[in-house]
Amino acid sequence: MxxxxxxxxxxxxxxxxxxxxxxxxxxxxxxxxxxxxxxxxxxxxxxxxxxxxxxxxxxxxxxxxxxxxxxxxxxxxxxxxxxxxxxxxxxxxxxxxxxxxxxxxxxxxxxxxxxxxxxxxxxxxxxxxxxxxxxxxxxxxxxxxxxxxxxxxxxxxxxxxxxxxxxxxxxxSVTPVIHGRASSFLAHASRWTREALAQRHTRLEYEHRRTLAADVTELGMMAIHLPSDQRPASAGRRMVLGVQKQLATILPLASAAANRLDMLSALAPLDPELARLVEDTRAWLAKPAELQYATGHELAIRCRKLAERKEQPLFWRDLLRSSLCVRMAEFIEAQVEACRLVQQLGSTPASQPKMKQSRERDKSFPxxxxxxxxxxxxxxxxxxxxxxxxxxxxxxxxxxxxxxxxxxxxxxxxxxxxxxxxxxxxxxxxxxxxxxxxxxxxxxxxxxxxxxxxxxxxxxxxxxxxxxxxxxxxxxxxxxxxxxxxxxxxxxxxxxxxxxxxxxxxxxxxxxxxxxxxxxxxxxxSVNVSWTAKRMIRGNWIEIGQMASMARPFRPAHWTSMAVDRLGQTAARMAVAEGSDALHAADGLADLRIGRNVIAIRRSLSTVPTPIQAALRDVLEGIAGLFQSRGRQGELLPPPASLLTSIDKAIGAMCVAEQAEPSHPALLALVGMRCNLFPTAHAPRIAGDA
Structure with missing residues (x-):
């Protein structure tokens, strides 16, 4: 209007x-x-x-x-x-x-x-x-x-x-307020992801998707009020926090899928099977949440089957296709679970299905x-x-x-x-x-x-x-x-x-x-809003650097939620920051995806051969140095060429390893890091490109 x-x-x-x-x-x-x-x-x-x-x-x-x-x-x-x-x-x-x-x-x-x-x-x-x-x-x-x-x-x-x-x-009751906010988030996330998969995401939509992080943070603040709700709440605190964790997962997965699709389309036209899968996913996202919940499981299975398809030899575009399909599958599964939980929030206590018991004992959204x-x-x-x-x-x-x-x-x-x-x-x-x-x-x-x-x-x-x-x-x-x-x-x-x-x-x-x-x-x-937002972005850079450092304790459980919370706090300040401000160059969602890739690599270290472990450690060392330098200087420093070399070396080592799987978590994380840190770099020379 x-x-x-x-x-x-x-x-x-x-x-x-x-x-x-x-x-x-x-x-x-x-x-x-x-x-x-x-x-x-x-x-x-x-x-x-x-x-x-x-x-x-x-x-x-x-x-x-x-x-x-x-x-x-x-x-x-x-x-x-x-x-x-x-x-x-x-x-x-x-x-x-x-x-x-x-x-x-x-x-x-x-x-x-x-x-x-x-x-x-x-x-x-x-x-x-x-x-x-x-x-x-x-x-x-x-x-x-x-x-x-x-x-x-x-x-x-x-x-x-x-x-x-x-x-x-x-x-x-506070429950309808929470249900309405969560439903609104799912609708907005579905709309943006549908447009992003059509490669029509603009700068305005980019700013809009960042504001979704603020809704995730506010949902957790609402959950804190549940114990004082007078009416018998159909949503317990654990259920609302479960919804919040799912919504926090949706945000980076959707942006990662859009990023891979952009890079894959830039190399060559999509093959018919993948193009059909992307269009089916977009059509699925246009459906109401109830139908998404009912039909999402089969769509996720199709995505994973296409991701696991082996090509001999492997080319860079095969890795991008596998990464796109896996991220789409993970996004669809997270969306389906979020739809289930949101639907459960809106139902009466008597009609609610029995909630799955989670082994996680988290009592709050950090x-x-x-x-x-x-x-x-x-x-x-x-x-x-x-x-x-x-x-x-x-x-x-x-x-x-x-x-x-x-x-x-x-x-x-x-x-x-x-x-x-x-x-x-x-x-x-x-x-x-x-x-x-x-x-x-x-x-x-x-x-x-x-x-x-x-x-x-x-x-x-x-x-x-x-x-x-x-x-x-x-x-x-x-x-x-x-x-x-x-x-x-x-x-x-x-x-x-x-x-x-x-x-x-x-x-x-x-x-x-x-x-x-x-x-x-x-x-x-009279503190400039850009100064406050930069402090939050610097804090995120420092934590990514610490998480990638092998010398520091590895505590990834709460990192995603804290990164989403920082993104939500930054969103309101970004809305009033000047358009020419260098702050807009810092992509909080890209940092969020890189942090999740760091977690995937560190978790995979014990499952890969020793030579590949050394290559992965070199990548983590480069990531730690880059983000610690960004945090110290408070500037979006460009990644060094040595980090690109380390990533390509690790990708090549994993591709030539016996029983190499294109959907291996560490390999997908390396592909994601390369796409986020070096989006304009030439395709790496791996076994299939030699």
């Missing part, structure tokens, strides 16, 4: 109320009403903070799952404990106190960015709560214990209320973690907090503590962004737009309100409208600053106070905190 058409249709789509989004907004409002009622009934000091916690917690875009109540409560208690231990003991040394609190917040953000699972909620809430509790009382810490208990009570009431109400009124990026986020957060507090103390600003608290809260919220400044700019804009509404409520509406029930009814239009905005993905980032501005400016207390000076000071504190956060973000956090 053209951009103008999408822009023209957007306002009309916003006018159509989505029942599910409306139910989300209504659930959040009911939770807010319950929280306010409890806060006023038990005379909690700051009901407005409890109300704000409701809407901070109820974020539908956090994986589209229920809030992780235990993690959030654990984070609140952790942050409160740190505040009680640190603030009173360092009250006579404000500089040291600020340093300790900044270091603690930076550590929490480091762990939150590093973790990348729902446990990150615990670390984020620990940073939030310690900042909100401590900073307003750094200049007067005498009542910090009482204040801490009050903040914990307010946040606990809010989190329990929103978890209960959303769980009661939105009893949607995630690639970058300590450097996490450390940068934590260090930037700690530095920003120290700067806020320094300016506040030097200027002796009465509302500086509130500004520091807001700034710390916003900094922690956007700590995972590569460059949070643009998002913070929209955050500031939404805050400024909400101030007139807050002023209207505070000075025109609330003076005529009497009692908690009337207050809740009066707030309903604003809270329901902003809650609906929060449920719209394109606008959800603007909802939180709108809630924050409205709720904090109204300042719900046990007794209504409408003071214009206080209203202006609170507004300036919010705006000042946002502006200070934007300034710090531009100084410390």
């Amino acid at each position: 053209p951009a103008t058409a999408r822009t023209a249709s957007l306002p009309w789509s916003l006018l159509l109320l989505d029942p599910q989004k409306l139910l989300f907004s209504l659930s959040s409002f009911i939770a807010a009403a319950i929280t306010l009622a409890i806060a006023f009934e038990f005379s909690l000091p700051r009901p407005w903070w409890a109300l704000l916690t409701v809407y901070v917690t109820a974020q539908p875009m956090a994986g589209a799952f229920r809030p992780k109540m235990l993690y959030r409560l654990g984070g609140i208690l952790t942050g409160a404990t740190v505040s009680i231990l640190v603030v009173p003991n360092l009250q006579h040394a404000p500089e040291l106190l600020v340093l300790c609190m900044a270091a603690w917040t930076g550590l929490c953000i480091y762990l939150a960015v590093l973790d990348r699972t729902p446990r990150a909620f615990l670390f984020q809430m620990a940073a939030f709560s310690s900042a909100v509790i401590s900073f307003p009382y750094l200049d007067d810490p005498a009542d910090v214990f009482t204040t801490t208990i009050s903040r914990v009570e307010e946040m606990t009431v809010a989190i329990v209320s929103v978890s209960f109400v959303h769980g009661l009124l939105q009893p949607w 995630l690639a973690r970058d300590h450097g990026l996490a450390m940068l986020a934590g260090l930037a957060t700690a530095t920003a907090i120290m700067l806020y507090c320094t300016v506040w103390i030097l200027l002796a600003w009465p509302n500086g503590s509130a500004t520091a608290a807001f700034a710390a809260l916003i900094t922690c919220s956007f700590a995972t962004q590569d460059d949070p400044a643009p998002v913070l700019g929209r955050y500031l804009g939404a805050t400024l737009l909400t101030f007139p509404l807050a002023a209207f409520y505070l000075f025109a509406v609330l003076p005529r309100v009497d009692g908690c029930a009337m207050l809740i009814v009066t707030l309903a239009p604003a809270l329901l409208a902003i809650g609906y905005i929060q449920a719209i993905p394109a606008l959800s980032a603007r909802a939180l600053p709108m809630f924050s501005c409205l709720i904090v400016a109204l300042g719900f207390l046990d007794r209504f106070i409408a003071d214009f000076a206080t209203f202006i000071n609170v507004g300036l504190a919010q705006v000042g905190g946002i502006i200070a956060t934007i300034a710090v973000a531009k100084l410390f956090r």
